[in-house]
Amino acid sequence: MAEADVIGALVEALKVDSIVAALTADRVFGGELPKDETKHMPRHAIVVAPSGGVSTAAGSYVEHDTQRVDLLAFGPTPNEANALLRSARRAMTSIRRQIFSGCLIHWAEPAGGFSARRDGATQWPVAFQPYQVFHALQEVS
Template structure:
């Protein structure tokens, strides 16, 4: 049995959300912003990256784990970047025991507050928030 890909699942869930798609279209990426996309920036898009954090499944023998994810939303203006972050938050926290891209996601919760500002390298408007995801490790 193959290992589930939580980043692909979260990207797919965000793309499937009508409110998120209304602002970002299909510009939701895992890991980093593709080089082809940078030529069109700043515009509305999302990047989901894995980050560190403590697993709540430590010491258990379950085929489940938690993963902390960082969500970066970009916009043509600071207002749009923040609006996209808010819509993404709502889409993610509404995931409850759902299979997405063969990955069983039990829940997604904010892992702290949010921040907004400008990308330090390119000065694009951005907003940021971390999430903790509890999911199955094996594809279903």
């Protein structure tokens, strides 16, 4: 049995949300923005990036774990980046025992408040928030 890809699953979860999909035109990525996307920025896009964190399953034999992720929402203006982050938050926190891309996600909850800034290298507006995600380690069908 293959290991589940929680980042890919969260990307899919955001892409299938009708509001997020309408705002991003399917520009939801795992890890970082693809190079061919950057020439069109700043515009609406989301990146789901792993960010470490403490496992709530440490020391157990359960086939589940938690993963902390950063949700980065880009927009043409700071207000639009913030609005996209709010829409993505609604989509993330509505996940309850759902399978996306073969990964069972039990829940995704904010692991802290949101913040907004301009990207240091590009000056694109970006809003971000950390999440803790509880998920199965093995792929399911």
